[in-house]
Amino acid sequence: MRLQYKLINVEHTLQLAMEDSICPLEWRYGSNEMRKLFSREEILKTRIQVEIALLKALSKYGLVKEEDIQKVEKASLTIRPEEVDELESKIGHDVMAMVVLMAERSGDAGRYIHFGATSYDIVDTAYALIFRDAIRLVKKKVIEILEIMISLAIKYKDLVMVGRTHGQHALPITLGFKITNYIYEFSRSLERLNEVERRIVKGKMAGAVGTMAAWGNIGLEIEENVMKILGLRPHEISTQVAPRDAFAELTSDLSILASQCDRFALEVRELMRPEINEINEGVEGRVGSSTMPQKENPVTSEKIGGLAKVLRSLVVASLENIPLWHERDLTNSSSERIIISHEFLIIDEILDSMINLLRNLRINFENIEKNLNLTKGQIMAESLMINLTLKGMKRHEAHQYVNKLTSKVRQTGKTLLEVCLEDSLILSYFSKQELENILNPKNYLGSYDKLIERTISYAKGIIKGSEI
Incomplete structure (x- = not known):
C-alpha cells in the first residue's frame, strides 16, 4: 500500500508540474x-x-x-x-x-566548503561539465545527419534535376550534388563545434578576481588538482568569471547550425509546393489542416524554420554578455539562465526534426524529369553559348545570340533544339547530333561526381576527428 501511495503521489506531482509548465521547452x-x-x-x-x-x-x-x-x-x-x-x-x-x-x-x-572560491568558480566550472555533455550530444546528432546525407548523396549522385538561382531555372545539377552542398555546410558546423568545445569546456577555479589570492602560493596547484579530478583543462587566466567570448561563440555556432537546418528545411518547403513537387516530407497519416482534408503541409520543415528564428535571436544577448564591468558584473547572469538552456534545447529539437525529415524524404522522380524539361531546353542555354565560343564566336556575341534564341523559345513554344535546327547560323556551326549532345542536360554536369566524392571525403575526415 505504501509503494502504491508513492507511485500515485509521483504521478500527481508530475501532473501538477505539467499543468504549471509555461515554457514549451519543458514539455514540447x-x-x-x-x-x-x-x-x-x-x-x-x-x-x-x-x-x-x-x-x-x-x-x-x-x-x-x-x-x-x-x-x-x-x-x-x-x-x-x-x-x-x-x-x-x-x-x-x-x-x-x-x-x-x-x-x-x-x-x-x-567547515572548508567553498574555501577560497567565488561563486563563478562553481558556476562556470559546472557549466563546463554540462557543456561537454551537451556539445557532444549535439555533435552526435550532427554526425547522424551527415551520415544520412552521405547515403542520400551517393544514392542520388546521378539523378539529374533543375538547379535554381533566384528561384529560376539555371543549369542542370543532380540531387546528389544538391545534398552534397549541405554535407559540406554541416561538416563545417561540426568543425566549429569541435573548435568551440576546446575553448568553452574549461574550468575556472581562481577566486574572487582571478588571482587565487585566498590560496596563497598554492593557487595553481589547487586549480590543477580540481581540474584533474573533474577531467577538465583550466582557463589560462580569468577575472571573477570565465571569458564570455566563448559563450557568445557557442551561441553563434549553434545559431549557424540552426540556420543551415533552416536552409535545408526551406529547400524542402519550396520543392514540396504542388507546382514543383520534386521532394516531399513523409506525411502519411498526418493531418495537414483542421478544415482542408487534402492538405499535406511541410510542418516539420516549418518547425525547424520557426525554432531557428528563436535561436538566432539569442546571439545578440550572448554577445552583449562579453562587455562586463572591470573584473565582472552581474548583467550576464540573468540572461544566461535563459540563453544557455534554451539554445541547447532548441538546437536539440531542430536536429531531431532534421533527422526525422531526412529519414522520411520522398523523391518524386517523375516530376523531377518533368521540371527538367519545363523550360523546353532553355536550361541548356549556357552550354550552347560556351560551345559557340569554342567554335570561334566571341563570348559576348554568343551570349547575345543565344539570348535571342531563348526569347524565340518563349514566344513560339518550341524547344530550344527545334529553334536551333531552324536557325541557319547555328546550323553553320553544329550538326543535329552535336546539338542534341550540347542540349542534353546529362552532358552538362561538369565535375559534379568528383566534387561529390571530394566533399564526402572531407566530411568523413571531420567525423573521424570528432570526439563524442
Missing part, C-alpha cells in the same frame, strides 16, 4: 536526454560536484580529511533545488544558499 521541444542536462536537479548536482572536487584538492594540503569529504558527499545528496530556492529568497544568493545547506548538513566536516 528537446529530448529528455538534453532536458536532463539542464534540469535544476542536474545543475545543482554538478555544482555540488565542483565543490566536492575543491574539497578533495584542499585535502592534499591537510585542510580537509577524507572522512569529512565523505560526510559532505553524503549530506549533499539530501539537498533539493526547492530548499536552495527557499534559502536564496532569504539571503539573496543562490550559490551561497547551496553552500550554506551543504555546510549545515555536514556539521564540522563542512
Whole structure:
C-alpha cells in the first residue's frame, strides 16, 4: 500500500508540474536526454560536484580529511533545488544558499566548503561539465545527419534535376550534388563545434578576481588538482568569471547550425509546393489542416524554420554578455539562465526534426524529369553559348545570340533544339547530333561526381576527428 501511495503521489506531482509548465521547452521541444542536462536537479548536482572536487584538492594540503569529504558527499545528496530556492529568497544568493545547506548538513566536516572560491568558480566550472555533455550530444546528432546525407548523396549522385538561382531555372545539377552542398555546410558546423568545445569546456577555479589570492602560493596547484579530478583543462587566466567570448561563440555556432537546418528545411518547403513537387516530407497519416482534408503541409520543415528564428535571436544577448564591468558584473547572469538552456534545447529539437525529415524524404522522380524539361531546353542555354565560343564566336556575341534564341523559345513554344535546327547560323556551326549532345542536360554536369566524392571525403575526415 505504501509503494502504491508513492507511485500515485509521483504521478500527481508530475501532473501538477505539467499543468504549471509555461515554457514549451519543458514539455514540447528537446529530448529528455538534453532536458536532463539542464534540469535544476542536474545543475545543482554538478555544482555540488565542483565543490566536492575543491574539497578533495584542499585535502592534499591537510585542510580537509577524507572522512569529512565523505560526510559532505553524503549530506549533499539530501539537498533539493526547492530548499536552495527557499534559502536564496532569504539571503539573496543562490550559490551561497547551496553552500550554506551543504555546510549545515555536514556539521564540522563542512567547515572548508567553498574555501577560497567565488561563486563563478562553481558556476562556470559546472557549466563546463554540462557543456561537454551537451556539445557532444549535439555533435552526435550532427554526425547522424551527415551520415544520412552521405547515403542520400551517393544514392542520388546521378539523378539529374533543375538547379535554381533566384528561384529560376539555371543549369542542370543532380540531387546528389544538391545534398552534397549541405554535407559540406554541416561538416563545417561540426568543425566549429569541435573548435568551440576546446575553448568553452574549461574550468575556472581562481577566486574572487582571478588571482587565487585566498590560496596563497598554492593557487595553481589547487586549480590543477580540481581540474584533474573533474577531467577538465583550466582557463589560462580569468577575472571573477570565465571569458564570455566563448559563450557568445557557442551561441553563434549553434545559431549557424540552426540556420543551415533552416536552409535545408526551406529547400524542402519550396520543392514540396504542388507546382514543383520534386521532394516531399513523409506525411502519411498526418493531418495537414483542421478544415482542408487534402492538405499535406511541410510542418516539420516549418518547425525547424520557426525554432531557428528563436535561436538566432539569442546571439545578440550572448554577445552583449562579453562587455562586463572591470573584473565582472552581474548583467550576464540573468540572461544566461535563459540563453544557455534554451539554445541547447532548441538546437536539440531542430536536429531531431532534421533527422526525422531526412529519414522520411520522398523523391518524386517523375516530376523531377518533368521540371527538367519545363523550360523546353532553355536550361541548356549556357552550354550552347560556351560551345559557340569554342567554335570561334566571341563570348559576348554568343551570349547575345543565344539570348535571342531563348526569347524565340518563349514566344513560339518550341524547344530550344527545334529553334536551333531552324536557325541557319547555328546550323553553320553544329550538326543535329552535336546539338542534341550540347542540349542534353546529362552532358552538362561538369565535375559534379568528383566534387561529390571530394566533399564526402572531407566530411568523413571531420567525423573521424570528432570526439563524442
